[in-house]
Amino acid sequence: MKNFVLRTAPWCLALLLTACGKGENQAPPSAPPLVGVVAAQPENAPLFKNLVGRLSAYRSADVNARVAGVLLKRAYVEGSEVKKGQLLFEIDPAPLKAALASAKAQLAKDQAILGQARADFVRYQKLYRQKSIAEQVYTDQKFLVAQNEATVKADEAAVQTASINLGYAYVTSPIDGRAGQQQVTEGALVGQGSATLLTTVSQLDPLYVNFTIGVNDLNELQTAAARGDIQLAQPNKTTVEVTLPDGTPYPEPGTVDFSAPTVDPATGSISLRALLPNPKFRLLPGTYVNLKMALGTRHNAFLVPQAAVQRDITGNYVLIVGKDGKVTHRNVGTDGTQGVDWVVTSGLKAGEQVIVSGLQAVQIGAPAKTEPWQPPESTAETTGASASSATASDAK
Numbered sequence: 001m002k003n004f005v006l007r008t009a010p011w012c013l014a015l016l017l018t019a020c021g022k023g024e025n026q027a028p029p030s031a032p033p034l035v036g037v038v039a040a041q042p043e044n045a046p047l048f049k050n051l052v053g054r055l056s057a058y059r060s061a062d063v064n065a066r067v068a069g070v071l072l073k074r075a076y077v078e079g080s081e082v083k084k085g086q087l088l089f090e091i092d093p094a095p096l097k098a099a100l101a102s103a104k105a106q107l108a109k110d111q112a113i114l115g116q117a118r119a120d121f122v123r124y125q126k127l128y129r130q131k132s133i134a135e136q137v138y139t140d141q142k143f144l145v146a147q148n149e150a151t152v153k154a155d156e157a158a159v160q161t162a163s164i165n166l167g168y169a170y171v172t173s174p175i176d177g178r179a180g181q182q183q184v185t186e187g188a189l190v191g192q193g194s195a196t197l198l199t200t201v202s203q204l205d206p207l208y209v210n211f212t213i214g215v216n217d218l219n220e221l222q223t224a225a226a227r228g229d230i231q232l233a234q235p236n237k238t239t240v241e242v243t244l245p246d247g248t249p250y251p252e253p254g255t256v257d258f259s260a261p262t263v264d265p266a267t268g269s270i271s272l273r274a275l276l277p278n279p280k281f282r283l284l285p286g287t288y289v290n291l292k293m294a295l296g297t298r299h300n301a302f303l304v305p306q307a308a309v310q311r312d313i314t315g316n317y318v319l320i321v322g323k324d325g326k327v328t329h330r331n332v333g334t335d336g337t338q339g340v341d342w343v344v345t346s347g348l349k350a351g352e353q354v355i356v357s358g359l360q361a362v363q364i365g366a367p368a369k370t371e372p373w374q375p376p377e378s379t380a381e382t383t384g385a386s387a388s389s390a391t392a393s394d395a396k
Contacts, residue, residue, distance in 0.1 A: 032366070035358035036373030037321055038305065040348045045301040047230050048336050051291040053211030053240075055276070055283055057202040061175050063088060064197055065190035067168040069095065071198075078181050082173045082201060089171040089198050091190065096169050100162035107155035114148035121145045177203040178281075202285060205278040209240060209254055211291055212269035221295060232296040240274045242283075243290040252277040256293070292336075302348045303341040305373070308356040309334065318344075321353040325367045340375075 065071070069091040076088050121141045128138040173179065180200040190196035224230045233239075236257075242250040254276035263270055274291075276283070283289075308318050309332070317331045332347030348354070355362065356373040 032325070032369045033358055033361035034369045034371060035321065035355045035362060037353040037355055037370045038308070038373050040302045040304065040344075040350060040352045040354055042300040042302060042350055045298050045303060045338055045343050047232075047295045047298040048338075049213065049217070049293045049295055050336060051211045051213065051293055053209040053242075053274075053289055053291045055285050055287045055289060056208045056210055057177075057204060057285045058206050058208060058275075059175055059177065059203040060285075061173075061177070061201050062197055063171060063173065063179075063199045063201060064195035065089075065091060065168075065171065065184075066195060067091060067096065067165045068189070068191040068193075069093075069169060071184055071186050071188050071190050073186055074182050076179050078179065078199075080179060082177065082179045084173055084176050086173045087170055088173055088179060091169040091171065093166055093169040096162070096166040100159065100166050103155065103158040103162040107152065107159050110148065110151045110155050114145070114152050117141070117145045117148045171198060173201050175201055175203055177201040204281050204283075204285070207276045207278045207283055207285065209242065209274040209276050209289065209291065210271065211274075211293075212264070212267065212271055213293075214269050215263050216268070218270060225296075228299065230296055230298050233294060239294045240276075241292040241294070242276060243292070245288065245290075250276075250283070250289075252279075298335070298343070298345070301335075302344040303338060304332075304344050304348075304354055305356050305375070306337065306340055306342055307359075308354050309342045309344075310359070316342075318348070319355040319359060319362060319364070321355060321368050321370050325369075327355070327362045327364050327366055327368050329364050 072090045072092050074089055076082055076086065082088065121144075124133060124138050124141045127133045128135065178201065180202065182199055183197050184190055190198070221230065221232065225232050236255070238256040240254040240256065242252075242254065244250055254274035256272055256274045258271075258273040260271040274293075304318065309316055310318065315331055316334050317329055320328050320330050322328050330347055330352075333345045335343045335345050337343065353370055355368070358368075362368050
């Protein structure tokens with residue numbers, strides 16, 4: 001028994017020492033993580049709708065051959081800017097000049113006949129008053145003068161028509177714009193029986209942006225406006241901001257100038273159109289672009305930094321530090337962005353502390369220590385100012 005006690009005594013002493021060592025090295029409870037928060041405050045925010053539109057020319061005019069003839073030459077550079085009235089094509093004018101000369105000759109002939117008839121009528125009128133000729137002779141001469149006057153008027157119209165046709169031999173641009181590709185080569189017979197398309201001139205400054213909005217979306221906006229949640233812009237003050245296909249924002253805003261009075265039954269949408277300046281011809285008709293249409297103002301919205309809004313299978317959410325200092329999960333509704341902030345339309349209350357930085361260090365239900373969040377730019381400026389102050393102090 002004595003030997004057993006001697007053998008077990010060292011083991012017991014070792015266990016006691018080990019237990020004492022664990023008690024001395026045990027770490028104290030960790031401090032709550034420090035997070036940057038912003039206080040949610042309701043404010044008025046612009047109301048936008050993201051859409052897709054297609055560009056089209058402001059005006060597009062087909063240039064046709066309006067008289068029959070052989071195309072002699074093209075007088076413009078394809079794809080160049082042209083002015084209204086600028087010569088684009090020339091059709092052989094020789095046959096048209098001959099037709100005009102013939103019409104003028106016929107007019108001169110009939111004018112001479114009319115002059116002779118009028119002179120005879122004056123003479124017959126004197127004889128009729130003297131009872132020297134029968135009334136029938138006098139009346140026939142009177143009708144002959146009227147007939148010759150009508151013939152002269154028809155000849156004058158023929159001369160005018162021939163002159164117009166001769167003018168059509170010189171095809172000019174109907175509008176200012178950019179002339180397209182030549183559709184008919186020189187030497188071709190054009191305008192034979194029907195108008196022949198020669199080219200198209202398109203005015204590219206400004207341009208139209210054609211797009212649609214769902215009738216359900218429009219009804220929701222009108223309902224929200226009736227409740228007072230939003231204030232819609234006036235029809236002539238609704239603007240659009242265009243983003244190019246490569247993601248580049250277009251610097252010139254557009255103005256909505258047309259809204260269809262009916263709904264398209266095939267798509268359940270309403271057609272809209274905006275007028276978009278294009279002074280540098282950067283945009284071309286036919287291009288699809290992304291639009292942000294400014295519909296008005298949303299009341300009592302929350303602008304939350306984008307870093308604070310997360311997403312999971314339930315949708316968008318934020319983490320909030322409650323009055324008890326603990327982190328809670330809150331689902332929120334958003335309606336696009338404004339600058340670097342999300343526009344939160346539901347799920348927040350005024351004054352709640354929304355976590356922006358330090359999200360990875362917190363746990364839902366656990367406490368967190370808060371400090372006002374500063375944007376990275378402001379933080380960088382503060383850091384730079386602090387470093388400068390420190391350097392100045394060291395120099396002293």
